[in-house]
Amino acid sequence: MLYHGKSQTQPRCHYCGGKIKKVTKTVYFNRVRRSDDDWVSDRTEVPRTKEEAQRLLNMPILSVRYTDQITTYHKREDGSRYAKTEYIPDGGKRVDKVSVWDGETYENLYFCNGNHAIAFGVLMAKSGHCTKAYNKAVREDQS
Numbered sequence: 001m002l003y004h005g006k007s008q009t010q011p012r013c014h015y016c017g018g019k020i021k022k023v024t025k026t027v028y029f030n031r032v033r034r035s036d037d038d039w040v041s042d043r044t045e046v047p048r049t050k051e052e053a054q055r056l057l058n059m060p061i062l063s064v065r066y067t068d069q070i071t072t073y074h075k076r077e078d079g080s081r082y083a084k085t086e087y088i089p090d091g092g093k094r095v096d097k098v099s100v101w102d103g104e105t106y107e108n109l110y111f112c113n114g115n116h117a118i119a120f121g122v123l124m125a126k127s128g129h130c131t132k133a134y135n136k137a138v139r140e141d142q143s
């Protein structure tokens with residue numbers, strides 16, 4: 001229903017006037033690499049600060065979540081693997097996850113959600129607006 005769009009300024013919904021959301025990607029650190037797509041990425045690095053995390057990424061960080069726990073990954077003698085999660089000593093913390101944004105992509109350029117696009121369409125139709133396809137079909141009905 002919704003289509004992403006690029007804009008230099010944050011677009012507002014043509015129905016409710018609300019700001020339209022940015023399309024962000026979530027990056028998790030200190031993880032085994034399971035996903036890496038447009039939406040979510042797991043990274044094995046363990047950055048301690050936002051600046052360290054930013055150096056690992058090619059898009060600006062919008063928000064950061066820290067944690068006081070760290071997971072270490074180990075291998076047993078039989079070759080099987082296990083993970084161990086512990087508190088970071090001395091009250092330390094690390095970056096758990098961040099969201100990044102390319103600086104220009106929004107969920108949509110005109111509407112904050114599909115219902116508002118529909119509501120806007122109904123409003124326009126009620127006030128007499130229509131498409132060329134509609135006009136053509138009505139003309140054909142009358143001839």
Ligand SMILES: [Zn+2]
Nearest residue numbers: 013016112116
């Ligand atoms: Zn809206």
